[in-house]
Amino acid sequence: MNFNSIAEFTVTARFLRYVTVDTQSDPASTMIPSTEKQKDLGHILVKELLAMGIDDAHLDEFGYVYATIPANTSKSNVPVICFCSHMDTAPDCSGTGVKPIVHKNYQGADIVLPDDPSEIIRLKDHADLKNQIGNDLVTASGTTLLGADNKAGVAEIMDACYQLINHPEIKHGKIRILFTPDEEIGRGVDKVDIEKLGAYAGYTMDGESAGNMENETFSADGAKLTIKGVSTHPGFAKGKMESAIKIAGEIIAALPYGLSPEGTEGMQGFVHPVAVEGHVEKATIEFIIRDFEDAKLADHADTIRGVVNQVLQKYPGSSYDLDVQPQYRNMRSVLDQHPQIVEYGMEAMRRAGLQAKMCSIRGGTDGSRLSFMGLPCPNIFAGEHAFHSRQEWVSVQDMQKAVETILYLCMIWEEKAV
Numbered sequence: 454m455n456f457n458s459i460a461e462f463t464v465t466a467r468f469l470r471y472v473t474v475d476t477q478s479d480p481a482s483t484m485i486p487s488t489e490k491q492k493d494l495g496h497i498l499v500k501e502l503l504a505m506g507i508d509d510a511h512l513d514e515f516g517y518v519y520a521t522i523p524a525n526t527s528k529s530n531v532p533v534i535c536f537c538s539h540m541d542t543a544p545d546c547s548g549t550g551v552k553p554i555v556h557k558n559y560q561g562a563d564i565v566l567p568d569d570p571s572e573i574i575r576l577k578d579h580a581d582l583k584n585q586i587g588n589d590l591v592t593a594s595g596t597t598l599l600g601a602d603n604k605a606g607v608a609e610i611m612d613a614c615y616q617l618i619n620h621p622e623i624k625h626g627k628i629r630i631l632f633t634p635d636e637e638i639g640r641g642v643d644k645v646d647i648e649k650l651g652a653y654a655g656y657t658m659d660g661e662s663a664g665n666m667e668n669e670t671f672s673a674d675g676a677k678l679t680i681k682g683v684s685t686h687p688g689f690a691k692g693k694m695e696s697a698i699k700i701a702g703e704i705i706a707a708l709p710y711g712l713s714p715e716g717t718e719g720m721q722g723f724v725h726p727v728a729v730e731g732h733v734e735k736a737t738i739e740f741i742i743r744d745f746e747d748a749k750l751a752d753h754a755d756t757i758r759g760v761v762n763q764v765l766q767k768y769p770g771s772s773y774d775l776d777v778q779p780q781y782r783n784m785r786s787v788l789d790q791h792p793q794i795v796e797y798g799m800e801a802m803r804r805a806g807l808q809a810k811m812c813s814i815r816g817g818t819d820g821s822r823l824s825f826m827g828l829p830c831p832n833i834f835a836g837e838h839a840f841h842s843r844q845e846w847v848s849v850q851d852m853q854k855a856v857e858t859i860l861y862l863c864m865i866w867e868e869k870a871v
Contacts, residue, residue, distance in 0.1 A: 462612055462852075462853045462856060463611075463612045463615055464608045464609055464611075464612035464849075464852045464853060464855075464856050465555075465589075465591075465608075465849050465852065465853075467501075467607075467608040467611050467612060468553075468591065468601075468604060468605060468608035468847070468852065469553050469555075469591070470497075471494060471497070471600070471604040471607055471608055472551045472553050472593075472599060472600040472601075472604050473551055473552075473553070474490075474493050474494045474497065475490055475493075475542075475548050475549045475550075475551070476488070476490060476491045476493070476494050476540050476541045476542055476548065476600070476604075476634075477490075477541065477542050477543070477544060477547075477548040477549070478491065478541035478542070478543075478544060478634065478635045478636075478637050478638045478640075479544060479638070480544060480638040480639075485515050485516070485635075485640075485643070485644060486515065486516035486541070486634035486635050487541075487634070487635050487638060487640065488541075491516050491540055491541050491634040491635070492512060492516050492634075494540045494604075494607075495512040495516055495517075495518050495540060495632065495634075496512060498510075498512075498518050498540075498607070498611065498632060499511060499512050499518055499520075501611060502518075502520045502611075502614065502630070505614060505615055505618045506618055507520045507521065507522060507614065507618065507630075509521050510630075513644075513646075515634070515643075515644035516540075516633075516634040516635075517631065517632065517633055517634065517644065517645065517646075518540075518630070518631070518632035519629070519630065519631060519646075519649065519650070520614070520629070520630040521627065521628070521629055521630070522614060522617050522618065522625070522627070522628040522630070523627060524625065524626045524627045525621050525624060525625060526624045526625060526626060526867050526870075528626070528867060528870045530870050530871065531625070531626025531627070531866055531867050531870040532626060532652075532653035532654060532866060532870070533626060533627045533628075533629060533651055533652045533653055534626070534628060534629070534652055534653065534654050534655065534656070534862070534863070534866055535628075535629040535630070535631055535650055535652035535654070535655040535656070535828065535830075536610045536613070536628070536629075536630055536631070536655070536656055536658060536859060537610075537630075537631040537632070537633065537655055537656070537657045537658070537819055537820070537823070537830065538603045538604075538606030538607045538609075538610055538632055538633075538657065538658045538659060538835070539603045539606075539607075539632070539633045539634070539635075539636030539637070539641050539659065539819060540603070540604070540607060540632050540633065540634055541603075541634050541635055541636060541637050541638075541641075542598060542600045542602070542604075542637065543598065543602065543637040543840070543841040544637065544638065545598075545841040545842075546597065546598040546841055546842055546843060547596065547597045547598065548597060548598055548600060549597065550596070550597060551593055551594075551597045551598070551599065551600055552568070552593060552594040552597075553591050553592070553593060553594075553599065554566075554567075554591065554592050554593070554594060555589055555590070555591050555849070556589065556590045556591070556592065557589050558587060558588075558589065559582070559585050559586060559587070559588055559589065559590050560586060560587075561576050561582070561583075561586055562576075563575050563576070564590070564592060564846075566592060566593065566594055566595030566843065566844075567594055567595060568594040568595040568596045569594075569595030569596050569843070570595070571595075572595040572843045572844060573844075574592060574839070574844050574846060578844075579838060579839060579844075579846070581661070581662050581838055584662070584663075585848050585850075585851075588848045588849065588850045588851075589848065589849040589850065590846050590847070590848055590849070591846060591847050591848075591849065592844070592845070592846045593843060593845060595843055596843065597843065598840075598841060598842060598843060598845050599845035599846065599847065600845070601835070601836070601837035601838070601840065601845055601846070601847035602659070602835075602837045602840035602841065602845065603636065603658070603659045603835065603837070605658075605835040605836050605837050605847050605852055605855070606657070606658030606659050606835040606837075606855075607632060607658075608852065609658050609835060609852055609855040609856050609859060610630060610632075610658055610859065612856045613856050613859035613860055613863075614628075614630060616856065616860060617860070617863065623860055623863065623864060624864060624867045624868075625863035625864060625866070625867050626863075626866055626867055626870065628863060629650050629651070629652045631645070631650060631655075633645065633819055636659075636818070636819050639780055639781075639817075641819040641822070642819050642822045642823055642826065645823070645826070647823075647826050647827050647828060650828065652828055654791065654794045654828070654829055654830070654866075655820065655823055655828045655829065655830035656798060656820075656830060656831060656832075656833050656859075656862065657818045657819050657820040657823075657830055657831075657832045657833070658832075658833050658834075658835045658855060658859070659818050659819070659820075659832055659833075659835055659837075660812075660814075660832045660833055660834035660835055660837075661834060661835075661836070661837060661838060662810075662834055662836075662838075662851075663807055663834050663836060663848070663850075663851040663854050663855070664802055664807035664808050664809050664810050664834065665810050665812045665833075665834045666795065666798050666799055666802065666809065666810070666811055666812065666831055666832065666833055666834070667811075667812045667813060667814045667818075667831060667832040667833075668784070668785055668788050668795050668811060668812075668813075668831045668832075669745060669783050669784060669785035669788075669813045669814070670745075670781070670783055670784055670785075670813070670814045670816065670817045670818060670820075670821045670832075671722070671743040671744060671745060671783065671814065671815060671816060671817055672743070672744055672745065672746070672747045672750055672781070672782045672783045673741065673742065673743055673750075673779075673780040673781050673782075673817055673821075674741075674742040674750045674754065674777050674778060674779055674780055675739070675740065675741055675742070675777070675778050675780050676739070676740040676741075676742055676754060676757065676775055676776065676777045676778070677737060677738075677739050677740075677775070677776045677778075678701075678704070678737065678738040678739075678740065678757065678761065678773060678774075678775050679735065679736075679737050679773060679774045679775075679776070680697045680700050680701055680704075680731070680735065680736045680737070680738075680761075680771065680772075680773050681697065681734070681735055681771060681772050681773065682694075682695045682696055682697030682698075682700055682733060682734055682735065682736070682768070682770075682771045683695040683734075683768075683770040683771060684696075684732075684733045684734035694733065695768040695770050695771045696733045697731050697732065697733060697734060697735050697736035697771070698731045698732065698733060698736050700736065700764060700765070700768055700771060701729055701731055701736040701737075701738055703764045704738065704760055704761055704764050705726050705729070705738065707760045707763065707764060708724060708726070708756075708757075708760055709756070709760075712724050712753065712756060713725065718815075720745050720813065722742075722743050722744025722745065722746075722749055722750075722753060723742075723743050723744075723753075724740055724741075724742055724753050724756060724757060725740060725741050725742075725743070726738050726739070726740050727739050727740065727741055740757065741780075742754060742757075742777070743815075743816075745783055745813065746783075747782060747783065754775065754777050757775060758775060761773050761775070780817075781817050781821040781822050781825075782821065782825060783821070784820055784821045784824035784825070784829075784830065784831070787824040787825060787829050788824060788829050788831055790829070791829045793869070794829050794831060795811075795831050797862060797865045797866060797869070798831055798833055798858075798862060799811070800861075800865055801858045801859075801861035801862040801865055802833075802834075802858050802861075804857075804861040804865075805854050805857040805858045805861055806854070806857075807854060807858075814832060818830075818832045820832050833855070833858060833859075834851070834855060834858075835847075835852070835855055836848050836851030836852050836854075836855055
């Protein structure tokens with residue numbers, strides 16, 4: 454089936470609307486969701502789903518959008534599948550006042566973003582641009598991120614819902630839709646009601662290049678290092694003061710480059726200090742610890758301890774505490790128990806005319822935790838690139854292929870049901 458012949462895509466128009474809604478999450482907030490403005494997009498999505506005729510679409514108290522597309526097949530044993538994307542954008546870069554720009558028929562030239570001409574999207578810096586010649590690219594204007602991570606995925610799922618409702622010839626089982634808040638700050642599925650979803654398999658639409666499917670993520674821990682120094686009056690500090698601030702600086706400087714994000718790639722893990730706060734008497738460093746192998750997380754924490762102990766040899770009056778907490782784990786251990794979930798995703802991309810490629814994420818998705826909550830959930834491309842930055846971009850044609858992939862997935866699960 455060629456979906457281009459039966460439907461006009463709505464994904465681009467939806468995406469251009471959604472990115473103008475500020476949904477930035479806030480790691481310092483204790484609210485659920487962390488920012489009330491995330492619900493602004495949730496309300497819009499519910500309104501649009503209801504207008505399509507999806508009667509149970511609703512936004513719950515925690516900022517999650519749930520909806521159901523009923524089965525339209527005579528088969529009674531088609532597994533329920535769920536499509537999921539997150540509504541929030543990253544705290545790393547402003548999401549206020551996003552002005553999306555569509556660059557038609559990209560031909561490889563540098564794209565200068567008009568509101569800050571120093572922000573230039575260059576072919577040499579963005580490898581996937583070589584696959585976009587002739588396509589239409591969407592960027593922000595140069596002072597904000599775009600929000601393709603993950604509003605591209607949201608728009609793709611919404612367009613797929615529209616196509617399924619308006620084209621009953623696409624046979625499918627029961628489809629569940631889930632849009633989450635706070636994924637960017639690691640809380641995206643804290644309040645998901647798995648029993649309410651009632652799905653056998655899930656797919657997050659939150660990946661990069663067209664044709665990519667990700668069946669494994671980092672495993673992740675967070676760590677907080679607390680340094681207790683020795684404070685005295687600075688006028689009488691000689692031989693007495695041991696500044697926790699300076700100790701923290703020495704520790705950060707002593708971390709091995711080969712275990713840093715900027716010094717690693719591929720399947721290598723890292724230790725990354727993400728926040729520092731302190732005074733002379735006390736300082737804290739917050740770390741994220743990442744690796745594809747769970748056992749190596751403990752090794753990386755030991756590396757931090759080793760560095761701290763080495764530095765503190767010069768400061769006999771000072772001490773430290775390292776508190777390590779688990780965040781999420783590599784979803785591959787779950788997905789390997791359900792190989793058809795990944796296989797059907799790969800087949801769907803091939804049917805959409807893409808060269809399907811299995812990849813690993815140097816990061817995490819909602820699917821990481823959903824998989825361990827009872828919903829095996831690989832990650833499918835959404836077309837987003839240079840996420841969390843002012844140079845973020847997405848291809849209109851890639852978003853359309855993602856919609857096709859969703860539709861084919863719905864069909865494949867129905868076809869494979871005995």
